[in-house]
Amino acid sequence: MKTRYLVFYILFFAAACAAMLFALFSEKQEVPDHTTEINRLLISLSDDWQSAQSGDTLRKSEQSFDYCVLDKNGDMLFTTRQDMSQSVSSAVSHYDIIRDIERGGEKLGTLIVHDPLLERQQKKMHRLAISCAVMMALMLALSVAFFMVLKKRVVEPFKNMKGFAERIAAGELDTPLEMDKDNIFGAFSESFDIMREELKAAREREQEAVRSRKEMIASLSHDIKTPVASIKAMADVMELTADTPDERSTLHAINEKADSIDRLVSNLFHATLEELNRLPVSAEELGSDLLVQIIKNADHLNKLTAFDIPGCVIMGDKLRIEQVVGNVITNSYKYAGTPINVDAFIEQQNLCVQICDSGGGVPEQEIELLTEKFRRGSNAQGKDGSGIGLYISDYFMKCMGGSLSCSNRDGGLCVSLRFALA
């Protein structure tokens, strides 16, 4: 919370208190002094006690105070106010003025003058109580308001942050921390969000590293199979042509061990491939002009002849299309090395893009197997690679709602990529 709000609150509160105290004590403390009037009344009473006893004269005289006249026995003769003290003892307890009415030293009666002090004090107490109550209520309201602001500004952001930390701990790194415009934590919560972004980036890097390591394992394990196959073949031949049973059994052992290496490597390869399959593909609407760009970018060696793709909107994941096209074109570089023709047309609900070379193609019986896991054509002998490229490409195309197929055409291999139209 901004300091100026706090200062404002304090000032407001102080001003309210000051105003109330002022209102309470600024009232003039008027102490009426009726001494002379009382004396005059006393004199007139003693002078005219007879008529005073009947109350006639008293009724005629107007006084600015309330009083009561008692005879010498203490019985009330007359009063101007019914609810005032009407006996000496009551007058004493109410702090009323008690004067004797005398004539020539003889007590005729008693005059009790009502003193409003007590009433006034009570009134004052009453007012004080109301002021206190109002002030308390004001204070309460201010504190409630203050705490509500505090809750909104401090407690809730904290709760937010708690939830945020829990989400991060649970590994959900995609949702950014919500930040109020004038959140008092400002930079603090921002750095939390930066932390999340860094974590996310780190996790992505880690996943990328894991993935490339797995790809390396897959690639290596497949590559190991080739020399092992050679060893096995040679051992086979030698076993058949061996002279002594000793030699035969040694070569048989070599053969068997080569077999088991082959199995182990196959298992390793399968295991890593299964995990590699969990590659996310998110298809969205893409213009076919983007496809043209991707194909052109993938052609590092400028082997593509001019081509055109009919304009349309396809469903695809840009990154995955790049990988697929890159794989198909690199394959062509690797196995054919001839100019590449791209042909594209729309068929029903698909855009078909054919990427064809003229490198002799692959034997017909191998065509169907090209997109299988770790399958390599017979022409792959002596070339780097693991035989998973087309398999993964096929997987990507299927995830995007399309397909990948291979065929021999005009003395070369033709890879047809079919993209679903949006």
Add this chain to the structure above:
Amino acid sequence: MEKQNKKKVLIKTEKLSKSFSVAGKQQHIIKNLDLEIYEGDFTVIMGPSGAGKSTLLYALSGMDKPSLGSINYCGQEITAMNDDALAVFRRSHCGFVFQQIYLVDSMSIMDNAVSTGMLTGQKKKALKQKALTLFERVGISSELAGKFPAQVSGGEAQRAAMVRALINDPEVVFADEPTGALNSAGVKAVLDVLTDINRGGQSIVMVTHDIKSARRADRIIYIQDGGIMGECILGRYQSGDKKRHEKIRAFLEDMGW
């Protein structure tokens, strides 16, 4: 459907797509749209807001270039034209009527009406004569000719705008919610004019939100999410045809209108 096939195709689109870049992300407003507009038809394009109706109309009429795909107009590939050629093409083949009317405020009704004719290099005198006959045809008094757009009613202004659209005798009139800003009398007058010029042989392509306007159509095309959801073929409009209204209502309900 067989009847429709006998009609001559006026505009044919193939995988027509229009994309806009919104905050760095491509938004495809129209996607792979294959559409044929037949000559002499009163074609109505309907669909929910944001479906791409107006975008489609502007692309069909050559006012806006599509991002991908082709538009063939009577054998001419208009997507291959450059901007200048397209402008010349539009002037002589297409008439436009808009919801916002777009008359030039500082020009009289007559000058507005002949303005598109002037662009094609015709003589003003002949054009004015033609405009007067068109004024009569659309049902506005020739006395309005000297007035300014602000001095006439919305319905009259829209009909004046229709004279402007018709002055070059276009083969097709494109109307983007022409009745959207008018009162019911204005709506009826404008629709009557559209129906009348359609009877005269000119094709109409109209985008509308309004079932009443849709009733005038020979064919309704329903667009949603940038693609054609369905179409409804109605045949010639007859006023007071209850069945027709029911058919449209059922069709739109089916489309989730």
